[in-house]
Each structure stands twice: as C-alpha cells, then as structure tokens.
Amino acid sequence: MELQRFVGKDTKSVMDEIRTTLGDHALIVSNTRVGSKTEIIAAREEQKVKSDFEVRADSASSKQQDEKKNFSQTMADQKFSSPRFADNDPWEHIQKINKEISSIKSALQENPGLVYEKTPQEIADSSISVLDSRSKIDKSLETLNGTKTGCCVVWGERKSGKSFLVKELIKRRAHDHEHTMLLRLSHDTNSDDSHLCQIAKRFSLNVIFINDMASIENIIGAFGNECxxxxxADLPMLANLALDSEAAWLKKSSNFIIDEDEEQTELVCKLFKQIDAKIPKRISSKIIEDVI
Structure with missing residues (x-):
C-alpha cells in the first residue's frame, strides 16, 4: 500500500486532486487541518488492470452488496481479496498505517515551514484593524480619564462585552483615587458573574451583586462622594428602573451602551431623554469584538 499526502485550501480541492492522482477507489486514511489548509493522507493498492467489462461487473455487484455487508464480513472480504493479508492479521496492517500517520504528523510539527502562516501584509492589516478599534474605544471613554469619583453605568445585552468595558473604565481612573466599587445588577439567568469577579480580583476591588433594585440608591449613597x-447592568431591566421615581442615581450617572442593534439603541436613548438622564455614549459591539 502506497501512502501519499495531499494538501490544499479545502477538502473539495484536495479530494479532486486525490481522484485525479489515485482514482475513485483511493483509501482515505486521515483528514486533518494544518493551519488554514486541509491535509489528507490517502493510499491505493496496486492491483492488476481489469477490462472494462470486469470493472462494470464489479461496480454493479459492489453496489448491490454494500448495504448488506457488516463490519466483520467486510474485514473477511478484505483479507481474502488482498494477498498481503493472506498470512497476517488485518489489524496489524491498520496499526502500521496509524504509526506511519503519526510519523508524518510529527514531521509536519517539526517543520513549521509546511504550516500556513499569515503574510506580513495580512499581519499588518490585522494589527491596523485592532489599533483602529482600540482608538475608537479610547475616544469614547476619554471623558473618564483620570476620574476619581462619580457613578458610571455600562448597559448592554447578555454577553455583549459589558465586563470588558468595565475593565477599560477601571484602567482610566485616577492613580490617586481613594475607592472604587463594582456593582452588578441582577439578571434572570444567573445571580453571579464570573467575568466581573475575575476583573475585580485582578484589580483588587470589591464587587457587590444587587438583587433588590430599590436598594441601589441607598447603597450608592453609603459609599459617599469620594468613591x-x-x-x-443588562438592558431588559432599564424599563423598570426608568419608571422608578426614586432612581435619582440613574439621572446623575454617566451611561455607556454597547450598540448591537441601532434601532434598539435609539429607543434606549429616547428613554434616557424622557427621564432627564444623561444620554448613553454608544460603543459599537463590532469594535469590542475586534479588540477582544
């Protein structure tokens, strides 16, 4: 059995090359991804050339029997039809092939030149995209650079990147600030937030999870003016908070919203305007995705 390695941009192009080189009856040994390329190891048995009549007869017979053969019968047929398996266990041959495949993979790992790498231009374009997105975030948050006190709220849907934005706000606080507190308003799916807890741990901060919305005003007030x-906060709870006449803290806060849906964001901004609160600054979710 002769093993050959074929590499191409996708499975279809590699299979076309295999059919051209080894024919329609080639044996596919493995199919893996190497970088952005597809690598297929294929093999073919050297067999005697058959007449057109024999080929057609074998094809018709094989088609009728394919659905009836089980695994053990297939192995028995393979052992009977191949002289190479006449005196040996077919599983030994399979194990040998697996070892050869492992050797090929080891060789590929030791030779990084065979693995697709981005061109310098592709790397440069990717870096420019990230830098551009980072610049847009910096511009949106620059009003908070050096902040020592006050209340800032990050609004967005679940898993939209709110914790990332909170981390960016933490980085911009003044070096000589006295105290920073993180609050997480409760949501329907879970009363915990592992991402925010990790951020709090990284910056040695305390995080408080608030389940009673009516207590927000008192909690913020307890921190004093030096914090x-x-x-x-998740967007779905905004409607109820806006109806709360006691939510004075919301009107005093600086607000940021992760813009995933332009129409929805417009409605949110109108709501803030109606309650005389500061209109949220928009941060595109696409920008956050590029940076993350």
Whole structure:
C-alpha cells in the first residue's frame, strides 16, 4: 500500500486532486487541518488492470452488496481479496498505517515551514484593524480619564462585552483615587458573574451583586462622594428602573451602551431623554469584538 499526502485550501480541492492522482477507489486514511489548509493522507493498492467489462461487473455487484455487508464480513472480504493479508492479521496492517500517520504528523510539527502562516501584509492589516478599534474605544471613554469619583453605568445585552468595558473604565481612573466599587445588577439567568469577579480580583476591588433594585440608591449613597462606582447592568431591566421615581442615581450617572442593534439603541436613548438622564455614549459591539 502506497501512502501519499495531499494538501490544499479545502477538502473539495484536495479530494479532486486525490481522484485525479489515485482514482475513485483511493483509501482515505486521515483528514486533518494544518493551519488554514486541509491535509489528507490517502493510499491505493496496486492491483492488476481489469477490462472494462470486469470493472462494470464489479461496480454493479459492489453496489448491490454494500448495504448488506457488516463490519466483520467486510474485514473477511478484505483479507481474502488482498494477498498481503493472506498470512497476517488485518489489524496489524491498520496499526502500521496509524504509526506511519503519526510519523508524518510529527514531521509536519517539526517543520513549521509546511504550516500556513499569515503574510506580513495580512499581519499588518490585522494589527491596523485592532489599533483602529482600540482608538475608537479610547475616544469614547476619554471623558473618564483620570476620574476619581462619580457613578458610571455600562448597559448592554447578555454577553455583549459589558465586563470588558468595565475593565477599560477601571484602567482610566485616577492613580490617586481613594475607592472604587463594582456593582452588578441582577439578571434572570444567573445571580453571579464570573467575568466581573475575575476583573475585580485582578484589580483588587470589591464587587457587590444587587438583587433588590430599590436598594441601589441607598447603597450608592453609603459609599459617599469620594468613591468611584462602576455598575454593570443588562438592558431588559432599564424599563423598570426608568419608571422608578426614586432612581435619582440613574439621572446623575454617566451611561455607556454597547450598540448591537441601532434601532434598539435609539429607543434606549429616547428613554434616557424622557427621564432627564444623561444620554448613553454608544460603543459599537463590532469594535469590542475586534479588540477582544
């Protein structure tokens, strides 16, 4: 059995090359991804040339029997039809092929030149895209650079990147600030937030999970005027908070919204305007995805 390695941009192009080189009856040994390329190891048995009549007869017979053969019968047929298996266990041959495949993979790993790498231009374009997105985020948050006190709220849907934005706000606080507190307003799916807890741990901050919305005003007030309060909140709870006449803290806060849906964001901004609160600054979710 002769093993050959074929590499191409996708499975279809590689299979076309295999059919051209080894024919329609080639044996596919493995199919793996190497970088952005597809690698297929294929093999073919050297067999005697058959007449057109024999080929057609074999094809018709094989088609009728394919659905009836089980695994053990297939192995028995393989052992009977191949002289190479006459005196040996077919599984030994399979194990040998697997070892050869492992050797080929080891060789590929030791030779990084065979693995697709981005061109310098592709790397440069990717870096420019990230830098551009980072610049847009910096511009949107620059009003908070050096902030020592106050309340900032990050609004967005679940898993939209709110915790990332909170982390960016933490980085921009003044070096000589006295206290920073993180608040997480409760949501329907879970009362915990592992991402926000990781951020709090990284910057040695405390995080408070608030389940009673009526207590937000008192909690923020308890921190005093010398504390910087960063709040992460899901958009669905905004409607109820806006109807709360006691939510004075919301009108005093600086707000940011992760813009995933332009129409929805417009409605949110109108709601803030109706309750005389500061209109949220928009941060595109696409920008956050590019940076993350």
């Amino acid at each position: 910087l309060v960063l709040i992460e």
